[in-house]
Amino acid sequence: MAEQGVKDTPEQAQFRQQARAWLAENTPGEPPVRMPLTPLEIMTEDQLHYLQAWQKAAYDAGLIGCDYPVEVGGGGRANCQRIANEEMMAAGTPFLPNVIGLGMAAPTVFYHGQEELKRRLLPRLFSGEDIWCQGFSEPGAGSDLANVQTFAERKGDKWVINGHKVWTSLAHFAEWMILLLRTDKSVKHDGLSYFVVPIRPALGKGVTVRPLIKMTGETGFNEVIFEDLEVEDSYRLDELGKGWQVAMTTLLHERGAGDLVTPRSGGMQTRSAHITSARTLVALSRQTWRNGAPACEDPIIRDRMMQQVIREEGMAANQRRSRVTALQDHPMRLALQNKLLMSEIAQDTAAIAMEIEGAAASLYLADDAAPAGGQWPMSYMNSFGFTIAAGTSEVQRNILGERVLGMAKSK
Amino acid sequence: MAQPDDFGFGEEAALLKESARKLFSEHFSAGTLHALVAGDPDPNRAPQVQWDMELWQQMVDLGWTLLAVPEAQGGVGMPLVGVAGLVEEAGRAAFPCPLLSTLSASYILAAAGAGGEAALADIAGGATAALVISNEHGSWTGAETSVSGEGDSLQGTGYFVQDAGKVSHLLVCASAESGPALYWLPVDTDGVTVAQDAIVDLTRDQAHISFDGAAARRVCTDAASALSEAMPAIWTLYAADMVGAGEWQLQTTVEYVNQRQQFDKPLGFFQAVKHPLVNVMVMIDQAKSLVYNAACAVDCEVEKAARYAHMAQASASDMAAFASSRSVQMHGGIGFTWECYVHLFFKRQKHTEMLWGDAVWHRARLAELLIDNAA
Numbered sequence: 001m002a003e004q005g006v007k008d009t010p011e012q013a014q015f016r017q018q019a020r021a022w023l024a025e026n027t028p029g030e031p032p033v034r035m036p037l038t039p040l041e042i043m044t045e046d047q048l049h050y051l052q053a054w055q056k057a058a059y060d061a062g063l064i065g066c067d068y069p070v071e072v073g074g075g076g077r078a079n080c081q082r083i084a085n086e087e088m089m090a091a092g093t094p095f096l097p098n099v100i101g102l103g104m105a106a107p108t109v110f111y112h113g114q115e116e117l118k119r120r121l122l123p124r125l126f127s128g129e130d131i132w133c134q135g136f137s138e139p140g141a142g143s144d145l146a147n148v149q150t151f152a153e154r155k156g157d158k159w160v161i162n163g164h165k166v167w168t169s170l171a172h173f174a175e176w177m178i179l180l181l182r183t184d185k186s187v188k189h190d191g192l193s194y195f196v197v198p199i200r201p202a203l204g205k206g207v208t209v210r211p212l213i214k215m216t217g218e219t220g221f222n223e224v225i226f227e228d229l230e231v232e233d234s235y236r237l238d239e240l241g242k243g244w245q246v247a248m249t250t251l252l253h254e255r256g257a258g259d260l261v262t263p264r265s266g267g268m269q270t271r272s273a274h275i276t277s278a279r280t281l282v283a284l285s286r287q288t289w290r291n292g293a294p295a296c297e298d299p300i301i302r303d304r305m306m307q308q309v310i311r312e313e314g315m316a317a318n319q320r321r322s323r324v325t326a327l328q329d330h331p332m333r334l335a336l337q338n339k340l341l342m343s344e345i346a347q348d349t350a351a352i353a354m355e356i357e358g359a360a361a362s363l364y365l366a367d368d369a370a371p372a373g374g375q376w377p378m379s380y381m382n383s384f385g386f387t388i389a390a391g392t393s394e395v396q397r398n399i400l401g402e403r404v405l406g407m408a409k410s411k
Numbered sequence: 412m413a414q415p416d417d418f419g420f421g422e423e424a425a426l427l428k429e430s431a432r433k434l435f436s437e438h439f440s441a442g443t444l445h446a447l448v449a450g451d452p453d454p455n456r457a458p459q460v461q462w463d464m465e466l467w468q469q470m471v472d473l474g475w476t477l478l479a480v481p482e483a484q485g486g487v488g489m490p491l492v493g494v495a496g497l498v499e500e501a502g503r504a505a506f507p508c509p510l511l512s513t514l515s516a517s518y519i520l521a522a523a524g525a526g527g528e529a530a531l532a533d534i535a536g537g538a539t540a541a542l543v544i545s546n547e548h549g550s551w552t553g554a555e556t557s558v559s560g561e562g563d564s565l566q567g568t569g570y571f572v573q574d575a576g577k578v579s580h581l582l583v584c585a586s587a588e589s590g591p592a593l594y595w596l597p598v599d600t601d602g603v604t605v606a607q608d609a610i611v612d613l614t615r616d617q618a619h620i621s622f623d624g625a626a627a628r629r630v631c632t633d634a635a636s637a638l639s640e641a642m643p644a645i646w647t648l649y650a651a652d653m654v655g656a657g658e659w660q661l662q663t664t665v666e667y668v669n670q671r672q673q674f675d676k677p678l679g680f681f682q683a684v685k686h687p688l689v690n691v692m693v694m695i696d697q698a699k700s701l702v703y704n705a706a707c708a709v710d711c712e713v714e715k716a717a718r719y720a721h722m723a724q725a726s727a728s729d730m731a732a733f734a735s736s737r738s739v740q741m742h743g744g745i746g747f748t749w750e751c752y753v754h755l756f757f758k759r760q761k762h763t764e765m766l767w768g769d770a771v772w773h774r775a776r777l778a779e780l781l782i783d784n785a786a
Contacts, residue, residue, distance in 0.1 A: 007413050007414070007415050007416055008416075282781065282782055285782075286782075296782050299775070302774075302775070302778040302782065303771060303774050303775070303778070305778070305782075306725070306774035306775075306777045306778050306781070307774065309722070309777065309781065310697075310701070310722045310725055310726055310774070310777075311697065313701065313704070313719075313722055314696075314697035314698075314700055314701050314722070314726060315697075317697075317700035317701050317703070317704040318696055318697065318700045320416060320417075320418065320700070320704070321418070321696075321699070321700045321703060323416060323417065324417045324418060324420055324703075326420060326424070326425035326428065326429075327418075327420060327496075327699070327703060333692070333696065334696060334700075337693055337696065340693070341693070394682070394686070397682070397685065397686045397689045397690075398682070398685065398686075400689045400692065400693075401679065401685040401686065401688065401689045402685075404692070405661075405665050405679075405685075405688060405689065405692065406665070406669060407665065407668065407669060407677070407679030407680070407684075407685050407688070408669070408676065408677045408679050408680035409680070410680055410681070410682050410685060
């Protein structure tokens with residue numbers, strides 16, 4: 001619920017003041033078109049352009065890439081992205097459309113790319129001018145990611161790529177893709193390599209993007225087919241056969257456990273949509289009539305809402321504690337829980353919201369009588385995207401059990 | 412008032428926590444605990460007060476009992492975050508001693524104003540104390556006390572008194588002419604009868620205490636205010652105790668499932684074992700973070716202290732229940748025996764889980780603060 005006031009360093013305090021002043025003047029008004037719940041459901045060019053314009057403005061104001069060096073288009077500051085994020089959230093800004101670029105591609109390119117590549121790619125990534133997508137999962141490689149079969153064959157100083165990627169969010173708008181593929185079929189993990197690939201210029205010329213439809217009825221993610229696509233060797237990150245290690249950098253950041261804080265504004269939601277938080281549940285329970293009284297008076301509903309309040313506060317307190325070395329026994333123990341907690345808490349919050357709504361939870365987007373515009377059932381369905389993507393909750397629990405608690409590896 | 416990002420958990424607090432962990436790991440293993448308290452498995456055994464007074468005296472000499480006494484009364488006046496770190500370690504060892512009770516009494520006395528100063532000075536001088544604030548239903552709101560005070564004399568019986576057999580003094584809530592008041596007296600005062608309860612938990616002692624005209628010093632005439640001001644600190648510390656005990660349960664159970672083989676694999680290989688233990692860890696971490704969150708609020712943002720202490724207690728109580736059930740279950744047959752140490756912590760956790768309101772109770776209070784009082 002309420003954010004606790006936490007003390008800033010002098011640099012952070014000054015930066016926060018600047019950010020706040022800029023946001024007071026420049027936070028955009030209501031969007032001209034209806035916005036999706038998250039960047040992963042951007043369906044139209046109108047939605048994209050509105051959000052890209054916002055990202056560009058925020059980047060130009062120094063609110064994105066704050067902790068990256070100036071040479072690669074960053075702000076050259078220390079621990080200021082978190083401050084920018086807090087201020088953008090507080091100002092109720094729209095979200096940043098280039099989520100995969102900011103959260104996954106940027107840290108990966110930064111840690112594993114050649115200097116020239118970083119300088120060329122990162123500024124347009126931060127500004128949102130280039131949208132990025134991620135080519136990891138395949139029909140036969142989900143939780144068992146190292147089973148990736150998309151293959152790159154060497155041809156002179158180029159590579160020829162063939163294969164099939166799935167669940168590729170934002171591919172329909174993406175200029176670039178981070179791509180995990182195989183360069184050696186004789187070994188599993190050590191046969192993987194990692195590329196950045198310009199896919200937009202290759203549409204219809206070796207790259208096909210086909211939309212997949214989610215259980216909510218929305219599009220936003222895709223399958224991507226590579227047929228004899230030629231890619232230069234200079235687009236390779238790190239050494240041949242090191243793809244798995246590079247992918248770990250990507251996944252660590254995707255799961256909120258990396259050392260570079262991902263730029264965020266507006267959280268997972270826009271302000272025009274509702275926010276999936278316990279605070280919203282309480283507001284909903286005040287407005288919803290249940291058993292002849294407001295739902296906020298029902299002791300069971302109250303208990304369930306407070307459980308969510310406590311879990312959310314606990315997650316925030318975890319993040320705070322993860323910065324206090326003396327209060328941790330294992331350096332990755334808290335960081336590796338982020339993705340699991342965030343996705344499962346959001347899922348339960350949406351489920352409780354539907355319980356509060358009762359029969360009215362049956363009403364979907366096109367029904368004028370739907371509470372909150374029918375967005376809670378949609379949020380609930382979408383929440384499974386988060387407990388499945390980026391390593392399912394089951395995979396997350398394996399990782400925690402094995403890496404933190406030292407239990408034997410489950411196959 | 413802003414809170415420090417690190418909860419105010421500074422070098423001094425880190426040193427105290429680390430030295431406590433070292434002291435317990437060197438001098439008080441679970442095996443030592445078992446030998447000390449689990450000599451007699453008979454469920455009909457008479458209640459006994461079993462503890463290591465010599466080791467406890469070392470802790471008193473280290474100044475642990477006066478950490479929460481303000482400097483003006485001769486104490487250390489340590490912030491609650493630091494005290495919570497110590498209590499977490501004491502909980503990890505399940506060390507039987509009146510540390511929690513004495514710290515709790517200190518917070519109530521400090522909230523009692525000028526009248527509490529002499530009693531605080533007693534604690535600074537080495538006194539230890541138990542709280543006599545609950546009635547026969549386990550309720551501790553001053554208004555419902557089952558002890559009455561007339562002038563300087565106490566009458567009636569107080570219940571669920573923790574560590575009664577290990578302390579020198581009692582802090583009593585009794586109804587007086589002007590409403591519930593707080594009294595302070597040595598436990599060996601004439602007219603005081605300590606009757607030990609036969610409890611499940613072997614690591615604590617608990618009693619009901621009868622007063623028959625016992626002479627006591629009145630320290631405060633508004634017990635209800637002092638109690639409600641001090642309870643967030645007390646809840647936070649009991650939650651810290653559960654977190655420490657939970658860490659022991661997790662570590663011990665993980666070690667067991669890593670070593671025990673079935674179907675030619677260590678038990679931890681199987682996800683039916685691995686995943687619940689990860690869930691225990693996740694719950695411990697939530698509770699632990701919320702403990703330091705609450706402690707920092709008590710130290711730096713007192714208007715939010717009750718809210719965050721309810722969160723810490725609710726989280727720690729649920730965790731204690733789950734960690735306890737999984738620690739026995741994952742140990743299999745051996746976990747169900749008296750000789751395996753896990754039952755000691757299982758019993759301690761179940762005791763603490765209920766003591767100052769269980770998770771549902773704390774969430775109900777939290778709902779009052781966040782829903783009813785915050786339109």
